[in-house]
Amino acid sequence: DRPMTIIAGPCQLESADHAQMIGGRMKEICAAHGAQYVFKASYDKANRTSLSGKRGLGIDEGLKVLDGVCSSLDVPVLTDVHTEEQCAVAGAVVDVLQIPAFLCRQTDLLLAAGRTGRAVNVKKGQWLAPWEMGNIVDKIESTGNTSILLTERGTSFGYNNWVVDMRSLPHMAQTGYPVVMDATHAVASPGGKGTSSGGDRAFAPVMARAAAAIGVAAIFMETHEDPDNAPSDGPNMIYLDHMPHLIETLMTLDRIAKADPIRI
Amino acid sequence: DRPMTIIAGPCQLESADHAQMIGGRMKEICAAHGAQYVFKASYDKANRTSLSGKRGLGIDEGLKVLDGVCSSLDVPVLTDVHTEEQCAVAGAVVDVLQIPAFLCRQTDLLLAAGRTGRAVNVKKGQWLAPWEMGNIVDKIESTGNTSILLTERGTSFGYNNWVVDMRSLPHMAQTGYPVVMDATHAVASPGGKGTSSGGDRAFAPVMARAAAAIGVAAIFMETHEDPDNAPSDGPNMIYLDHMPHLIETLMTLDRIAKADPIRI
Amino acid sequence: DRPMTIIAGPCQLESADHAQMIGGRMKEICAAHGAQYVFKASYDKANRTSLSGKRGLGIDEGLKVLDGVCSSLDVPVLTDVHTEEQCAVAGAVVDVLQIPAFLCRQTDLLLAAGRTGRAVNVKKGQWLAPWEMGNIVDKIESTGNTSILLTERGTSFGYNNWVVDMRSLPHMAQTGYPVVMDATHAVASPGGKGTSSGGDRAFAPVMARAAAAIGVAAIFMETHEDPDNAPSDGPNMIYLDHMPHLIETLMTLDRIAKADPIRI
């Protein structure tokens, strides 16, 4: 198995400069530790807890920024899409289209994403059993697209909390597709701050390290130079300054895990 | 408080005749027991477990059938919408636009539904705490629309199962909006049959009776003359023949509940 | 089916006078509304959240008080037991031995309780599926004792919270034994106040009414004249003054439920 990929970036795009700064720094860190890097950011937060939550740059401006990151840094770029129409538009720019967890069973969205021919990363719905991801894979495969990634981002566990069932990773791997651990959304607390999500970034390395030791294709983490002042997902984003140390440990764990694959 | 409304119909539209048959029968049953009746059916099942699940008549044909039910039976009609574009189209025909649970936090969909001026029934997401529905109400109210209903349809409880937390009903009622109990989807088993939902209709009256005794504005139930051969949600739909007896009991419970409202 | 029984009393015994006061008042209220009444109180709270929680009168003094309630008020008495040794001692005095939920799978305790010949009320463990209660029934029946009651008191739902799955009631009824709804412990919040349980008594009538409308043999509720100053379970106990009104509603719901039994 290949070394682990790191999918990382700010939760939402703020500006071209900001995206370049984060992307550039992450590219260096990943290169230093032998990880492939994919830049991630959202142009629109379409399902904020409350109406007052900032939604982002919008698709036109956002895709320009993503295109800039892609060409100037020479890294693949991932973003999430929310409607059929957005798939073709975003798919013309980015390398990976991501299906948000809440939308993971919307058939038309999956088909539209599949038809772009781009890689499609589906986040497992927070209410979905990992073995149900096979049905989702089938929907995308029906378009002839077999560039599929499946992401664990936590499952509903009582109110205002997610839990990550680590068994989910090998379960989803049985589809034959690469499995991604989203280590930062998994430690969010949905609606935990009343009108926005809470969370506890101190636990993101817990999720990332556990997943790396089990063996995953990629780890997804949102990061920011100043998370407490980020426009979304601040409580669970990782400080950019903490990334070099964390990624070094993760890649060491990855080498051990890949040398001794778990078979279920 | 007013007597309980019954929102009922087949899970998906099959034909004009079928819709008229179910709607006509339900109207009679409700009238016999003092319940207001709203016909419910879907023109498109947009998030089937698997690709092979039947999706329905489609929006053009479906809305024609719904319009026919509305005019010939003189009953209000409810259907679910999945995109912003569908809101205006469906809103021109039906009385109540329903936001599916998976989509309950999609801001643009809520706003588009609100802007139609039609009543909007939002199903609480299966991962959402009942007290988070206030944020959803705020999104719709921002359009000036205050015809809002909030529906409990179960919360994620381990894999392939929902649980109904009956505390959710008075919690949601604290928004000041009418609360609906969806008694049939609550007893579905998501992905429980591999490539489709399972469920156990024997428990639907359990949910309906419990909710009626607590006091709700409406009970939502899917029904069919032959559920085992229905194109979707068969395992949890109630036999049409069982409705007269069930609704009689529910309306009796409703009278007791409304005479002694629960205050939290 | 017979009218519903009300099992009620303070969470823990405080004094003979206090027990007689609560028991006497509850007996009157139940008689006024056609309910059979069973007095409940604990002589020892053996599994308090923290060491500083008050444990109660102890078994010797406690059983004297229970005996006094039984003889002076002429009502059956229920108390919980925590060890094999306590079964015979308590069984010499009380009518119903109750197995706490945490202990519901301790084989020796179940057998010792069964051997007393007294009725045994087992609370379903907070981690146990309702269909597993058949195995617990088998353990007690092996002693030749078939006076068994099964109680729902909520199931673990994330952290510091229980949820009541109302499907549990008809599931447990399939054993053929009477089913009890514990409406006050079900709305506790385990460890919710750090060193003691929290809870919200406003929801206890929600649970009681829902269960009554489904049809149960009994409803269990803890009550106190001044819950906020009670030595345990204050947050979820019902004010004694609210009981007449609540029980009147519950018995009305019970009559409707018993006239139309749910069959699963």
Next chain:
Amino acid sequence: DRPMTIIAGPCQLESADHAQMIGGRMKEICAAHGAQYVFKASYDKANRTSLSGKRGLGIDEGLKVLDGVCSSLDVPVLTDVHTEEQCAVAGAVVDVLQIPAFLCRQTDLLLAAGRTGRAVNVKKGQWLAPWEMGNIVDKIESTGNTSILLTERGTSFGYNNWVVDMRSLPHMAQTGYPVVMDATHAVASPGGKGTSSGGDRAFAPVMARAAAAIGVAAIFMETHEDPDNAPSDGPNMIYLDHMPHLIETLMTLDRIAKADPIRI
């Protein structure tokens, strides 16, 4: 931090020879990979799913076998206790008394175990939040005993299933006491086979590796040369033959984890 300890053995004692065989083999494997080893086995399975489940050798015969393992193999020995009386008896023989998860809040049992002066390993109840373990620690510390271990073995997640929240490990570590991951009970399926627990041993290494990468004091695993024919917990026990390879990987992960401790 010290290298990880492995607590391992058969679920229940079968005979002196069997215990010596398993213990001897595990001691060799652990020594080869730099792990301290503690032998674990139960003399009584006090809370089997059903009455027909085998209970084991009993306390007298069982403690003789444990004493033999301890003296002939020169390894520490752990066993679980279920009543106050058993604490002193077992405490005279074994090095670590283990409190079963179902009993983790039984105050008298915790105090009796604490008073023996032996190390006390408490398994977190399947319904307990990890931050509630502080109250349990307080109970044991009140006896003057500060040799305490805290074990994660999964939390109730819907019916017939546990989930391990990996955040639990650093949460419990905040007490200052060593944290243990029980990798085999965590993958059991309570009541999953009707009259006995099910489970899937293929996932035990998933739990063990994840915990090792986070950093724990010990990993607890039940093992057997022929799990499918073991008298209890067969579905989730690890083949003894698989242990050398697994422990090698775990100790490698442990070195990485201990070199970069997680701070929360």
